[in-house]
Amino acid sequence: MAVPSGQTVAGVGCVRGQLNLLTAGARVHPGVYTLPGPITAPGILTVTNGLTLANGGTYLWDMKTLKDDATGVAGTDFARLDVPLGAASLSGGVLTLGFVGTAADNGPNSTNQFWRTEHTWTILTAASSPTGKLSISNGNYDRGVFVTQVNGNTVELVYKRGLDLTLIVVR
Helix, strand or coil, X not given: CECCCCCEEEECEEECXXXXXXXXXXXXXXXXXXXXXXXXEECEEEECCCEEECCCCEEEEEECXXXXXXXXXXXXXXXXXXXXXXXXXXXXXXXXXXXXXXXXXXXXXXXXXXXXXXXXEEEEEECCXXXXXXXXXXXXXXXXXXXXXXXXXXXXXXXXXXXXXXXXXCC
């Protein structure tokens, strides 16, 4: 399936076949979707035979609660894409972060204790090691920065805590 610009494949469950997001404005958004509104909760969307994100094709990722791989559950606390067959090619793709539920009130700009340490979320699993890298459209915050990394057959979203700077003036 080729997703045209301005269109979004959203929801949970399974897309049978390959999913190609090859233009800016083509989006995939795993999560619970209720018409006509937006995503109401993160979820897991499975694409059975391969995924290509290129030329600005976008993965919209949501976090609902302040939990990561160590404490949370993908599909409940944060979104994930699964690609059990075929390749996951990410060169030229974009990741856009979303914070819903309690995470919206306690996002990366808040003083919440959660953001004082580094965190990792598995945001994509694949049959083989994904190729390419997703750029993050909104990954810089006052408290830290988000980056992606390939770890074996997964793509991880990593939050790196920023430095808390205190200005001292000596007179």
